[in-house]
Amino acid sequence: MVKTNLPLQIPGIDVEVVDLFSDRATLSEQLEQFADLYNQRPFDNTGGIRFDSAFAYYYFLKRIMPDVVIESGFWRGFSTWLVDSILPDAELYCLDPVLMMPFNFPSCYRSPRAGYSTQDFSCFSFELDPSAQNCAIFDDHQNVAPRIEQSLRYGIQHVLLDDNQYEDTYHLSITHLIKRNDPILLDLFSWIDEYYLFPPLISPVMEGCPLEPLWSEIPTWLNHLDREEHFAYSWVTYLKLKPQFIL
Ligand SMILES: C[S@@+](CC[C@H](N)C(=O)[O-])C[C@H]1O[C@@H](n2cnc3c(N)ncnc32)[C@H](O)[C@@H]1O
Numbered sequence: 001m002v003k004t005n006l007p008l009q010i011p012g013i014d015v016e017v018v019d020l021f022s023d024r025a026t027l028s029e030q031l032e033q034f035a036d037l038y039n040q041r042p043f044d045n046t047g048g049i050r051f052d053s054a055f056a057y058y059y060f061l062k063r064i065m066p067d068v069v070i071e072s073g074f075w076r077g078f079s080t081w082l083v084d085s086i087l088p089d090a091e092l093y094c095l096d097p098v099l100m101m102p103f104n105f106p107s108c109y110r111s112p113r114a115g116y117s118t119q120d121f122s123c124f125s126f127e128l129d130p131s132a133q134n135c136a137i138f139d140d141h142q143n144v145a146p147r148i149e150q151s152l153r154y155g156i157q158h159v160l161l162d163d164n165q166y167e168d169t170y171h172l173s174i175t176h177l178i179k180r181n182d183p184i185l186l187d188l189f190s191w192i193d194e195y196y197l198f199p200p201l202i203s204p205v206m207e208g209c210p211l212e213p214l215w216s217e218i219p220t221w222l223n224h225l226d227r228e229e230h231f232a233y234s235w236v237t238y239l240k241l242k243p244q245f246i247l
Pocket residue numbers: 045047048049072073074075076077078079080095096097098099119120121139140141142
């Protein structure tokens with residue numbers, strides 16, 4: 001049985017629909033707390049998550065409270081700053097093979113306590129305690145199914161995905177696999193206990209997104225944030241993998 005907030009119809013997979021985001025009052029409080037943190041951001045991000053998706057990360061990471069976080073795809077390090085700020089005691093690893101080439105970012109964030117590597121997640125030799133709360137964050141634009149299989153092999157139970165999008169791009173997301181009814185879905189969802197897509201904060205809702213926005217308008221105290229720039233939706237999704245499949 002997969003717990004989800006989506007109307008999933010995958011032959012052979014039973015789902016229990018859970019309205020995870022129904023408590024808007026608590027979400028509003030969390031949004032306010034998050035906005036205080038966002039105001040302390042080291043730079044305005046480009047090529048990565050902004051306010052909308054950063055709040056989704058904040059929501060899920062506070063819910064999981066992982067002991068170990070592995071970030072695959074960190075670019076300028078905005079998401080690393082976020083993880084560092086939300087989870088100051090977590091062990092942190094940041095991987096990005098593209099950054100073996102020199103990039104001249106106008107500004108970036110590198111955590112003094114993170115282990116950095118230009119190896120791909122699939123090759124890095126993590127020695128994780130499978131009984132700890134281990135979390136992988138994938139914003140690396142790679143096909144998702146192998147990433148989930150690799151996570152299970154490393155003993156990772158919590159997975160956060162950015163870009164679980166509907167519109168075509170150069171990697172295959174879970175939403176793409178669902179869209180084309182890919183035969184791998186049966187295996188994939190047999191490994192998953194929970195599958196939650198964070199809803200858009202406000203409209204417009206992007207093509208293929210089955211969720212209503214959480215709010216009809218941006219709260220007035222967020223009016224200083226440009227709508228187009230900071231409220232771009234990127235389909236942040238949380239997966240809890242079944243412990244019995246952790247290898
Ligand atoms: C959208 S950016 C990440 C943005 C960052 N997470 C943020 O929000 O600030 C995508 C990143 O994936 C990286 N990437 C590409 N292939 C990768 C791979 N195989 N493993 C990890 N990262 C990869 C790119 O170099 C780029 O830094």
